[in-house]
Amino acid sequence: MKRRYALRFSPTLVEQPIVSKLARTYDVDINILNADVASGRGGKLIVELSGTEQNLDASVIYLSDAGVIVSEMVKELLFREEGCIHCGACTAVCSPRALRMNSEAKLVFDVSLCVVCGLCTQACPLRLFEVSHEREA
Amino acid sequence: MAKTIAQINEKIKTGKAVVVTAEVFTKMAKEKSLAELAQEVDVVTTATFGPMCSSGAIINFGHWSPGIRMEEISINGVSAYEGLAAVDTYIGATSESKFDPTYGGANVIEDLIRGKDVRLHARGKGTDCYPTKEIDTWINKETVNEFYLFNPRNAYQNYAAATNSTNRIKYTYMGSLLPRYSNVTYSTSGELSPLLNDPFLRTIGLGTRIFLGGTEGYVVWNGTQFNTRRERNEFGIPKLPGATLAVIGDAKQMSADYIRSAYYEKYGVSLFVGIGIPIPVLDERMAKHLSISNDQIETTILDYGQENHPAVGTVSYAELASGSVTLPDGKQVRTAPLSSLAKAREIAELLGRWIREKRFFLTEPVQMFPKDSFVKPLVPREGGEQ
Numbered sequence: 036m037k038r039r040y041a042l043r044f045s046p047t048l049v050e051q052p053i054v055s056k057l058a059r060t061y062d063v064d065i066n067i068l069n070a071d072v073a074s075g076r077g078g079k080l081i082v083e084l085s086g087t088e089q090n091l092d093a094s095v096i097y098l099s100d101a102g103v104i105v106s107e108m109v110k111e112l113l114f115r116e117e118g119c120i121h122c123g124a125c126t127a128v129c130s131p132r133a134l135r136m137n138s139e140a141k142l143v144f145d146v147s148l149c150v151v152c153g154l155c156t157q158a159c160p161l162r163l164f165e166v167s168h169e170r171e172a
Numbered sequence: 173m174a175k176t177i178a179q180i181n182e183k184i185k186t187g188k189a190v191v192v193t194a195e196v197f198t199k200m201a202k203e204k205s206l207a208e209l210a211q212e213v214d215v216v217t218t219a220t221f222g223p224m225c226s227s228g229a230i231i232n233f234g235h236w237s238p239g240i241r242m243e244e245i246s247i248n249g250v251s252a253y254e255g256l257a258a259v260d261t262y263i264g265a266t267s268e269s270k271f272d273p274t275y276g277g278a279n280v281i282e283d284l285i286r287g288k289d290v291r292l293h294a295r296g297k298g299t300d301c302y303p304t305k306e307i308d309t310w311i312n313k314e315t316v317n318e319f320y321l322f323n324p325r326n327a328y329q330n331y332a333a334a335t336n337s338t339n340r341i342k343y344t345y346m347g348s349l350l351p352r353y354s355n356v357t358y359s360t361s362g363e364l365s366p367l368l369n370d371p372f373l374r375t376i377g378l379g380t381r382i383f384l385g386g387t388e389g390y391v392v393w394n395g396t397q398f399n400t401r402r403e404r405n406e407f408g409i410p411k412l413p414g415a416t417l418a419v420i421g422d423a424k425q426m427s428a429d430y431i432r433s434a435y436y437e438k439y440g441v442s443l444f445v446g447i448g449i450p451i452p453v454l455d456e457r458m459a460k461h462l463s464i465s466n467d468q469i470e471t472t473i474l475d476y477g478q479e480n481h482p483a484v485g486t487v488s489y490a491e492l493a494s495g496s497v498t499l500p501d502g503k504q505v506r507t508a509p510l511s512s513l514a515k516a517r518e519i520a521e522l523l524g525r526w527i528r529e530k531r532f533f534l535t536e537p538v539q540m541f542p543k544d545s546f547v548k549p550l551v552p553r554e555g556g557e558q
C-alpha cells in the first residue's frame with residue numbers, strides 16, 4: 036500500500052540520516068515528492084511510502100520516536116460544528132448529500148458521504164468549513 | 173366571542189393565558205374548529221432567524237477630551253456614518269472593512285454584543301468647540317453610552333426563491349447557486365414566519381413589542397420597500413416579497429445566539445437577526461390567518477442568472493421544505509434553506525416562555541401601517557429642475 040506523509044524536521048534532526056535508515060530498517064520504498072530542507076534550519080519533506088501496512092505503521096512510529104513531526108496527507112473536510120446555526124446554505128451545494136437537513140431542521144454531516152469537493156467552504160455564511168490536507172499521524 | 177389585547181394581557185397577568193407557537197397552532201387547526209381555537213388560544217408566537225442585510229446599530233461613543241467632531245469614523249476598519257453630530261454614529265451591517273472584505277458592520281455589531289473590545293478611529297477638521305483632530309482608541313459595549321439596533325427592513329413577508337439558468341455558479345445573497353438550474357434556495361420560516369401569520373398586518377403596527385436578538389424590541393415603522401400591492405393567493409399570502417418591518421432594540425441586552433454576522437461568498441457581509449412576534453388570537457378571522465400551513469404559502473422562483481431575475485415558476489413552502497422541487501420544464505431540483513428554522517423554533521418557544529412567565533406583555537399598535545404602498549424603481553434621468 037501507499038501513503039503520503041508530511042515530515043517536519045527540526046534543525047538538529049536534519050543532521051541525522053533518518054530517511055535512509057527508514058528505508059533500510061523498515062523495507063519501505065520512499066518517493067520524495069517535495070523537499071524543503073536545509074542544514075541548520077530544518078524543514079519539511081513530502082514523501083510517499085510504499086510497503087505493507089505493518090511496515091508503514093512501524094515507519095511512522097520510528098519517525099515520531101526520532102522526533103520528526105509526521106502528518107498523513109489526507110484531504111478531509113473539517114467542520115466547526117459548535118458554531119453552526121442550521122441555516123442550511125451549505126446543503127445547496129452538497130451533491131453527495133453529506134450535508135443535509137434532518138426532520139428537525141438541523142444540519143447533519145455524514146462524513147462517509149463527503150467527497151471533499153470544498154464547495155461548502157464558500158457556501159457557509161459563517162465560514163465553518165475548511166479543507167484540510169494533513170492529519171496528525 | 174372576540175377578545176381584546178387588554179383582556180389577553182389580563183390573562184397573562186393571572187397566568188391563565190394559553191400561548192402556543194404558530195406551528196403548534198397550525199397542527200391544532202387540523203383537529204379543531206376556528207371558533208374553538210379562537211376561544212381556547214390567546215397568543216400565537218411566530219419567529220424568524222435569517223440574514224437581514226438592512227440592519228445596523230446606533231452608537232454614542234461619549235465625548236473625548238478635548239472634544240472631537242467625528243467627521244470620518246471607522247470601527248475595526250469598518251466605516252461608520254459620520255454625519256450625526258459629534259459622537260453619534262450609525263454602523264450598517266453590510267459596511268465592509270477596508271482590510272478584509274469578509275469582515276464588516278455585522279461583525280462589529282456581533283463583537284460588541286459579545287462584549288469584545290473594538291478599535292475606534294475618528295478624524296475631524298478641528299473647530300473652536302471641538303479642537304481634537306484625530307483619535308485612535310478602544311471601545312466596548314460597557315464604555316459607550318447607547319448601543320441599539322435600528323434595522324430599517326427586517327422580517328420580509330415572504331421572499332422569492334432563487335435558481336440559476338447560466339453555465340456558471342453564481343454567488344449571491346441567496347447563497348451559492350449551481351449552474352443550469354441545479355439547485356433552488358429559499359429563505360423563510362414558512363408557517364412560523366411573523367408576517368405570513370398576520371398577512372394584512374391587523375395586529376402588528378407602530379409600537380408592537382417583539383423579541384429582537386434575545387431581548388425585547390419594538391416595531392418602529394413599516395420597513396423600507398413595504399409593498400401591499402403584490403398578488404395574493406386565496407389565503408391572503410403575497411406570492412412575492414410584501415410587507416417588511418423596521419425594528420429597534422437595546423443591543424447591549426442582546427445575545428450572539430440570536431444576532432450573528434455572516435459572509436456570503438463574492439457578495440459580502442450580512443447579519444442574521446432573530447425576531448419573534450406574538451400575535452393575539454383576537455377572533456376567528458385571526459385564527460384563520462394563524463392556521464396557515466406550508467402547503468398554503470406559495471412563493472415565486474426567480475432566475476438569478478438573468479438580469480432583472482425573471483420568474484421561473486411558483487412553488488409552495490411544503491414543496492421547498494421537502495428537499496426537492498420540480499421546475500416547469502420537469503427537472504427535479506434540490507432545494508436548500510438559507511434561514512434557520514431550528515433557530516426560529518427556539519425563538520418562538522422562548523418568546524412563549526417569556527409570556528407564560530409574565531415577563532412579556534402584548535401591545536396595542538399606536539398606528540397601523542399603510543394599506544396601499546408599493547415599491548418604485550430608481551429610474552435613470554438627466555438634469556433636473558433648476
